[in-house]
Amino acid sequence: MSAENQLTGLTPFSQGFFLQDTVEVARSLIGAYLVHSTGNDELVGRIVETEAYRENDPASHSYRGPTRRTLPMFSAGGIAYVYFIYGMYDCFNVVTEPKGTGCAVLVRAIEPIKNLEIMWNNRFPGTPFDPAMVPSIADGPGKLCRALGITRKHNGTSLVHGPVRILSRLGVRPSEVSVSRRIGVKKGAELPWRFFDATSESVSR
DNA sequence: CGCACGATGCGCT
DNA sequence: GCGCATCGTGCGA
Numbered sequence: 484m485s486a487e488n489q490l491t492g493l494t495p496f497s498q499g500f501f502l503q504d505t506v507e508v509a510r511s512l513i514g515a516y517l518v519h520s521t522g523n524d525e526l527v528g529r530i531v532e533t534e535a536y537r538e539n540d541p542a543s544h545s546y547r548g549p550t551r552r553t554l555p556m557f558s559a560g561g562i563a564y565v566y567f568i569y570g571m572y573d574c575f576n577v578v579t580e581p582k583g584t585g586c587a588v589l590v591r592a593i594e595p596i597k598n599l600e601i602m603w604n605n606r607f608p609g610t611p612f613d614p615a616m617v618p619s620i621a622d623g624p625g626k627l628c629r630a631l632g633i634t635r636k637h638n639g640t641s642l643v644h645g646p647v648r649i650l651s652r653l654g655v656r657p658s659e660v661s662v663s664r665r666i667g668v669k670k671g672a673e674l675p676w677r678f679f680d681a682t683s684e685s686v687s688r
Numbered sequence: 689c690g691c692a693c694g695a696t697g698c699g700c701t
Numbered sequence: 702g703c704g705c706a707t708c709g710t711g712c713g714a
Contacts, residue, residue: 566710668695
């Protein structure tokens with residue numbers, strides 16, 4: 484299926500989806516659509532890579548309890564947790580599980596689906612659009628935030644009613660999801676909590 | 689307070 | 702494969 488045809492008949496996940504077990508949500512998000520409605524445009528990507536981060540997980544920002552930065556992780560599932568890393572990148576997370584549990588799913592990569600040229604310009608301002616490079620526009624957690632225009636101003640916003648939403652075709656199960664250890668973590672590195680679509684060209688490297 | 693460092697990305701070797 | 706940009710966060714003092 485190509486381009487935007489696949490976007491018809493999609494509905495946002497209801498909040499109950501986000502209250503489920505974090506690892507299950509991470510797995511279920513593969514193949515769902517991440518949508519940023521900017522007011523002018525609707526930027527859409529297909530999620531192809533996620534990672535689960537839980538309470539009592541030494542790799543998780545929530546490991547040492549709530550702080551000003553990580554407070555959104557301890558809210559009820561269904562909001563965004565967007566944090567700033569390495570002095571230059573934002574990373575987008577889906578908060579999961581009931582209030583009081585510090586859990587989230589990091590979205591690591593998307594396939595650009597709609598408004599590709601706007602995403603391109605967000606990544607490479609002033610550079611001519613190159614269709615051949617589309618699969619790598621958003622193949623990393625920092626890259627996808629840049630491409631979709633997701634920033635810390637979206638931190639804490641509702642994923643059910645807010646400008647950033649997650650859509651799926653309910654009742655359809657993803658055909659196949661691959662599993663591995665998480666990327667870029669030192670502690671908790673052995674846990675198999677990274678999920679990805681191995682057939683996608685947009686999985687991070 | 690001070691400071692080490694990170695759920696990254698990019699360019700160079 | 703390696704070094705580095707760049708800065709908010711949070712731990713230790």
